[in-house]
Amino acid sequence: MYENTYPKKRFRITLEFLKTHAPPPSEILDLGVENPFSKLLSSEGYSVENTKGQDLDLDQSQLKASSAKITTAFEIFEHLLSPLEVLKSLQSEYLFASVPLKLWFAKAYKSKTDPWDRHYHEFEHWQFDWLLDKAGWEIIDSKSFTHPANKIGIRPILRLFTPRYYLVCCKRKSS
Template sequence: MQTKIPRHKSIRYDRTINFLQKVLPAPATILDLGVRNPFSEIMESYGYTVYNTNGEDFDFMPEVVKNFKVDAVTSFEVFEHLISPFNILREIECDKLITTVPLKLWFANAYRSSTDMWDRHYHEFEDWQFRWLLEKSGWDIKESEKWVSPVNKIGIRPILRKFTPRYYAVYAEKNIGSLDK
């Protein structure tokens, strides 16, 4: 039996798979950073071969990405949980990266779960910060998009979410010069 995906995640998943298909058509082999999740299954249903990591703490074990030979690495809402995403970005050996991160919202604090110590955002990026992080870690952005994240609630924040971008999707390729560093 397939799990029902909440509407707000379904919209985000649709946008993410459309972006992925545009920049990396199937079939392709992907290392998706993070444990297996509903989006892993969605990618497979679109013809991708997907490997996931096993819950390693990438701040302490960034080299885990070297255990896979793939066409691309994906990271959907992972880098904001790391103290230093720079380290894992430098360790990726394949030349394609497709990622999404939440953008910093001027009207809301960074997300922090009160019940799950791992479900917290150390970073919520402004687009220029994430571009700089990718550039410094050896990646050239080839394509990007921003998405809103509307919610069906009443209030000032829900209204602002209807037109303020919340997610930043990026397709980047390894900078040839960065391989020598």
């Protein structure tokens, strides 16, 4: 089903990773409004509740009230000013998250048309690991992968072998 879904490679890798550690049916709180990937999760048998578009830096009430065993946050934390507070507010036992990695040959992403579509953080592996650890999460598994661009040039060539995304499966640490 997801073979024809854009962006094909990222969706395929993320779904396979999630299914390896938390096969459907599972109840998920997905950070971010409903999107093509959360719809894909629903079609694959997951029960998905999305956040409502609130500014998660300022309002974590839905996160604190959720009873979902799993939280997913795919390409969300780079948009937040304070991802530590959001990570600490999650009530779930498990967290699946992905972030774009900082690339030495490209600046952080900033949309020219949408003032909200920008990255306040682009992480190196160790930075995201440290953030998760500080927020009370233990990484169980992780995966990095590339995301080539269908363009010609030096940067697209570098994207063929330079990991762009970092995906983790975490369990809440015991107190």
